[in-house]
Amino acid sequence: MTTLRIGILDGDDIGLEIVPASVQIARAAAELHGVSIDWQPLPIGARSLETHGHTLPQLTLDTLKTLDGWILGPIGHRAYPKGPNAINPHPILRKQFNLFANVRPTRSYPDIGCLHDGVDLVIVRENNEGFQPDRNMLVGNAEFRPNDEVTLSMRVITRTGSSRVARAAFELARQRRKHLTYVHKDTVFKLGCGMFVEECKKLAPEYPDVLVDDVIVDTMAMRLVRDPQSFDVIVTTNMFGDILSDEAAGLVGGLGMAPGLCIGDGDVAMAQATHGSAPDIAGRGIANPYAMIESTRMMFEWLGHSRKNEGAVRMAASMSRATTEALADAQARTGDIRGKGNTASFTAAVVRNLRK
Ligand code: ATP
Numbered sequence: 001m002t003t004l005r006i007g008i009l010d011g012d013d014i015g016l017e018i019v020p021a022s023v024q025i026a027r028a029a030a031e032l033h034g035v036s037i038d039w040q041p042l043p044i045g046a047r048s049l050e051t052h053g054h055t056l057p058q059l060t061l062d063t064l065k066t067l068d069g070w071i072l073g074p075i076g077h078r079a080y081p082k083g084p085n086a087i088n089p090h091p092i093l094r095k096q097f098n099l100f101a102n103v104r105p106t107r108s109y110p111d112i113g114c115l116h117d118g119v120d121l122v123i124v125r126e127n128n129e130g131f132q133p134d135r136n137m138l139v140g141n142a143e144f145r146p147n148d149e150v151t152l153s154m155r156v157i158t159r160t161g162s163s164r165v166a167r168a169a170f171e172l173a174r175q176r177r178k179h180l181t182y183v184h185k186d187t188v189f190k191l192g193c194g195m196f197v198e199e200c201k202k203l204a205p206e207y208p209d210v211l212v213d214d215v216i217v218d219t220m221a222m223r224l225v226r227d228p229q230s231f232d233v234i235v236t237t238n239m240f241g242d243i244l245s246d247e248a249a250g251l252v253g254g255l256g257m258a259p260g261l262c263i264g265d266g267d268v269a270m271a272q273a274t275h276g277s278a279p280d281i282a283g284r285g286i287a288n289p290y291a292m293i294e295s296t297r298m299m300f301e302w303l304g305h306s307r308k309n310e311g312a313v314r315m316a317a318s319m320s321r322a323t324t325e326a327l328a329d330a331q332a333r334t335g336d337i338r339g340k341g342n343t344a345s346f347t348a349a350v351v352r353n354l355r356k
Contacts, residue, residue, distance in 0.1 A: 005037075009073060012075055014278045022292045022295075042063055068268060099127055100264045131153065159199055184236065
């Protein structure tokens with residue numbers, strides 16, 4: 001049996017609470033299915049700045065290159081001091097490991113305050129270019145201020161970037177309900193979104209089993225609120241995907257219900273929840289760990305398929321069942337999703353359900 005080498009990067013603020021919760025659950029599931037995991041805790045974020053003099057030390061980057069995947073807790077980079085050693089690690093990790101597809105599912109569960117029943121969609125967000133000025137340059141940042149009156153923000157769209165994220169979305173649609181919607185604004189961004197749309201259209205003949213349609217991004221913002229059940233897989237450019245996935249989280253109980261997995265052509269996966277480090281609730285033990293736990297589960301499912309590790313696939317299936325049962329338990333689940341529990345009670349319930 002091969003051993004999976006998995007990094008643990010707690011991140012900041014609530015990351016210090018929800019990442020250990022996710023690891024505890026994954027350990028229990030791995031034990032249940034006899035999956036061998038070599039866990040590698042690695043420094044990152046504000047604590048790492050104190051202990052290693054950098055928010056993303058070389059030691060962490062070097063070790064990540066040797067791993068199968070890792071759990072990345074939310075990063076509170078907005079609170080970092082200014083300085084060359086206090087950088088936001090996200091763009092570097094996503095770029096360096098070519099994690100160009102950010103897979104963000106949205107699913108409704110009973111009694112937790114969802115605005116609709118029956119929502120089950122996935123937004124695949126391009127992760128490494130687009131309107132994110134810290135992501136689309138080799139050197140420097142793609143915002144410029146030629147004088148005090150003017151700021152220019154640059155958006156980068158490439159054929160390669162568009163095509164590869166579209167392919168990831170087609171593949172995902174094929175495994176699900178075989179419906180892919182590409183979201184854009186080519187009525188205005190005729191070249192940028194136009195290129196993204198061209199690349200989506202080019203791939204469609206390779207996937208005759210997938211029903212393809214497109215929606216303009218502003219219409220999509222409205223349709224997500226009115227009829228989210230009509231979507232399966234949605235693929236879009238970086239900034240549109242970032243905004244729409246937070247909107248989608250709002251439909252199903254908020255950011256604590258918004259997991260994510262970053263993947264690419266390579267053979268590593270990074271579990272990263274959609275939400276930020278929530279400094280407003282950090283340290284109180286009340287953060288909802290669901291998004292981080294589900295991100296972790298998605299990583300093991302992905303690794304199970306990519307490494308042909310049956311145990312990891314079974315482990316992910318057990319985690320799914322145990323987490324769904326815990327969500328149905330109002331005493332266990334957290335306050336943001338109409339529960340009376342906290343991070344610890346939800347985690348304990350998932351572990352209990354795993355061992356049932
Ligand atoms: P970022 O820009 O880094 O994504 P953000 O500005 O979107 O961060 P978050 O840190 O995600 O902000 O928090 C937004 C709100 O959602 C806050 O009120 C926070 O407490 C809440 N929130 C985020 N994650 C969770 C969670 N896991 N459990 C409960 N509440 C959460």
